[in-house]
Amino acid sequence: MKQKIGLLGGSFNPIHTGHLLLAESARDQYELDKVLFIPTGNNPFKISHDEISREHRLKMVELAIADNPCFEVMTHEIDQMGVTYTIDTVEEIKKIFPESDFYFITGADLMFEITLWKGAPELLKSVKFITTFRPGYSHDKLDNRIEELQEIYDASIFKLYTTEMDIASSDIRSRIKNGYSIRYLLPRAVEEYIYAENLYVAKTGTERDK
Numbered sequence: 766m767k768q769k770i771g772l773l774g775g776s777f778n779p780i781h782t783g784h785l786l787l788a789e790s791a792r793d794q795y796e797l798d799k800v801l802f803i804p805t806g807n808n809p810f811k812i813s814h815d816e817i818s819r820e821h822r823l824k825m826v827e828l829a830i831a832d833n834p835c836f837e838v839m840t841h842e843i844d845q846m847g848v849t850y851t852i853d854t855v856e857e858i859k860k861i862f863p864e865s866d867f868y869f870i871t872g873a874d875l876m877f878e879i880t881l882w883k884g885a886p887e888l889l890k891s892v893k894f895i896t897t898f899r900p901g902y903s904h905d906k907l908d909n910r911i912e913e914l915q916e917i918y919d920a921s922i923f924k925l926y927t928t929e930m931d932i933a934s935s936d937i938r939s940r941i942k943n944g945y946s947i948r949y950l951l952p953r954a955v956e957e958y959i960y961a962e963n964l965y966v967a968k969t970g971t972e973r974d975k
């Protein structure tokens with residue numbers, strides 16, 4: 766029987782509870798053997814003005830998933846210099862896990878952007894997709910888009926039903942800059958690492974939860 770592997774890519778700047786819930790829900794509902802977290806290198810579609818080093822982003826992912834034996838980190842993209850593309854990453858992962866089925870885990874927004882990606886037709890055929898609802902995308906709108914991608918690209922797309930968590934990395938960065946608590950928005954180990962390394966220009970002298 767082929768191994769079922771979930772793929773969850775992102776800048777993880779920083780990784781938060783929403784990412785972890787998405788991965789665990791997909792693993793549980795679709796009986797995945799493992800989920801690979803793939804921190805991005807240089808994303809051609811996403812420019813952050815709050816960027817921190819790749820080493821920090823990778824370390825936070827490692828801390829966040831350390832207590833889940835079904836979660837692993839894949840460093841192919843973050844190890845690359847220059848722009849990285851998902852289609853190339855998928856091809857590399859297939860070489861590492863040749864007897865496996867792959868499930869790309871994502872939010873609804875990607876379903877409306879993916880045709881702009883490099884190698885989109887090949888990507889839509891080479892892996893299955895697990896997508897969840899996001900604020901701003903109605904169920905009907907997402908259903909229609911899924912049907913469209915299935916008809917045009919013969920894509921395999923499955924919907925994920927999970928508790929919606931309106932958590933954004935950008936909001937976490939903003940809260941840190943303004944001295945607000947980020948408790949419960951991300952794992953405790955990640956929170957402690959952020960403060961220990963003074964990431965995201967946290968204000969000095971701010972009283973935080975201990």
